[in-house]
Amino acid sequence: MGIGVSRSSLAAAVSRAGGIGVISGVQIGYDEKDFEYNPLRANLSALRSHIIKAKENSNKGIIGVNLMVAMNYYEEHVKEAISSGVDLIISGAGLPIKLPSLIKGSKVKIAPIVSTAKACSVILKMWDKKDKTTADLIIVEGPKAGGHLGYKKSELENIDSINYDKEFVDILKITKAYSVKYNKEIPVVAAGGIFSADDVLKYINLGASGVQVGTKFVATYECDASYEFKQTYINSTKDNINLVVSPVGMPGRAIHNKFIERNSISSPKITKCYNCLIPCNPKTTPYCISEALINAVKGDVDNGLLFCGENAYKVDKLSSVDEVIRELTSKL
CATH class of the missing domain: 3.20.20.70 (Aldolase class I)
Incomplete structure (x- = not known):
């Protein structure tokens, strides 16, 4: 969760x-x-x-x-x-x-x-x-x-x-x-x-x-979570629930959004490390997963990672x- x-x-x-x-x-x-x-x-x-x-x-x-x-x-x-x-x-x-x-x-x-x-x-x-x-x-x-x-x-x-x-x-x-x-x-x-x-x-x-x-x-x-976060589940479709690979190399399932689109083109510069996960290296990670998840839960869904189960579209x-x-x- x-x-x-x-x-x-x-x-x-x-x-x-x-x-x-x-x-x-x-x-x-x-x-x-x-x-x-x-x-x-x-x-x-x-x-x-x-x-x-x-x-x-x-x-x-x-x-x-x-x-x-x-x-x-x-x-x-x-x-x-x-x-x-x-x-x-x-x-x-x-x-x-x-x-x-x-x-x-x-x-x-x-x-x-x-x-x-x-x-x-x-x-x-x-x-x-x-x-x-x-x-x-x-x-x-x-x-x-x-x-x-x-x-x-x-x-x-x-x-x-x-x-x-x-x-x-x-x-x-x-x-x-x-x-x-x-x-x-x-x-x-x-x-x-x-x-x-x-x-x-x-x-x-x-x-x-x-x-x-x-x-x-x-x-x-x-x-x-924020109301905006909850609404992404309600508004999701089967086709926009995709597999992603997190910065620690593990696959996950998330709702496709502007954040995922941007990161498929280029990786943002990591300006701060929250030292959250052992396998994560801020020098090589494609994005900060803490920042992405915090943005999402606060309601900044265009700049956040929206993890979900396969049936979220339901x-x-x-x-x-x-x-x-x-x-x-x-x-x-």
């Missing part, structure tokens, strides 16, 4: 409605007064305040935070989230090998995001061997999701070649072995391109314990979080 799209407002609303409200922890302090000259301090302060606010407004529901392994100061963000009272830490964009050791001694639950059975197996084996523990939840993110994706661009261009359902079933089998070993249920959640009640029912019938949904919640009143109006959840669960 990118920079600023899912913070305390959206997370609390989802939690009140019976879901797990998830805060995006990347550059969460983008609108703090000291962000420009001390982004780490601003981000940690904002992470704390948004977790506390979401917890206070969640009606005792579950609040999680998504922290990318590829972000700089990952450990500092994990520790801040724990001390702020978060219930769950979700981690992808890399293998969260150190996560169990970082949450040791707390009651915080942990959930890796994986795209393949191989990645799931590697993570669970490492956690089992090194930390004598396992996941509390597994999120299986498919190729129809938005943002940074765990696939090659060539694979996404030929999306029918990716058998997500088979990977999902294989991950269920892998997880079952650790569930037995640690004598606990490990819910496996489907994610990526889930848009309708039929989609939800399909994955529940396949063995999922739940689903993770992003796109439909962007176009809600409670979403933390969004045709603003709704409440309650309406979205009722619609998604209507066939259960």
Whole structure:
């Protein structure tokens, strides 16, 4: 859900409605007064305040935070989230090998995001061997999701070649072995391109314990993004949702706009580095992804990067979080 799209407002609303409200922890302090000259301090302060606010407004529901392994100061963000009272830490964009050791001694639950059975197996084996523990939840993110994706661009261009359902079933089998070993249920959640009640029912019938949904919640009143950002989803068409390659080399899905057009011709000069992602080199990056995502969430959509899921074009109006959840669960 990118920079600023899912913070305390959206997370609390989802939690009140019976879901797990998830805060995006990347550059969460983008609108703090000291962000420009001390982004780490601003981000940690904002992470704390948004977790506390979401917890206070969640009606005792579950609040999680998504922290990318590829972000700089990952450990500092994990520790801040724990001390702020978060219930769950979700981690992808890399293998969260150190996560169990970082949450040791707390009651915080942990959930890796994986795209393949191989990645799931590697993570669970490492956690089992090194930390004598396992996941509390597994999120299986498919190729129809938005943002940074765990696939090659060539694979996404030929999306029918990716058998997500088979990977999902294989991950269920892998997880079952650790569930037995640690004598606990490990819910496996489907994610990526889930848009309708039929989609939800399909994955529940396949063995999922739940689903993770992003796109439909962007176009809600409670979403933390600007009205202009939400309107880009409502106004999008199937043809203007394209694959892009982010400055860190990972493919993603975004709404085509003037920003993408300009960057396909020439790269802007990077005047400031926010030191957000480990793989990013300001000397060679085609653009600053922090600046692009911050522009988008603030409403400067012509100068921003608008990540979205494959089905964003199906969004045709603003709704409440309650309406979205009722619609998604209507066939259960």
